[in-house]
Amino acid sequence: MTLVDFQAESLYEACQRLTPINPDYANSPIEEGFNWSSCLQDACFDRLYVVVFRSVRCATADLDLLREYDDRAYADAEGAGGLLFYFKGLMNERRECLSFCLWESREQARRAAGGASHREAAAITAMMYESYTLERFDLIKQRGRLVFRRLEEATPRGSVGNSDASD
16 A cells, blocks of 8 residues: 555545534534544645535425435445545434535535436435535645635525535
8 A cells, every 4th residue: 555545544534534523514504513633634645625505394205215315426436536524414403404515525516416416416406405506515624734725605596406515
């Protein structure tokens, strides 16, 4: 195993330890809801890409269908390369949920978002969600600390039938 392979494997393993530290993580800033520093402080990277999906599910959402489409999109994203971690949040009592993907790069996320299974999952958003918001960040290691830099304004969505949730 080369040093680069070892560093990539170590980063992947560090990402698998990410967990919520705030019980209301669905409504907290992404940098405050999870144990980023304790997991990634010593990991070898300069910049990662984070896509946060905040949603309110419809009371009538078919959760089995949602899970089926999500699982297929996730499997394809894993196969596309570059996906370090997918946090699949639990819906709270107000039907709010936060999920996020952590990628090696934005380009890899875009490629995965272009896949058929992701487009199919995005096509059912109107019947599954009252609303959702996409937030995109670069996660940068800067002078020994982790910095979340928003790449653009959050993308608020109402009942819309298309999404670029991985982008």
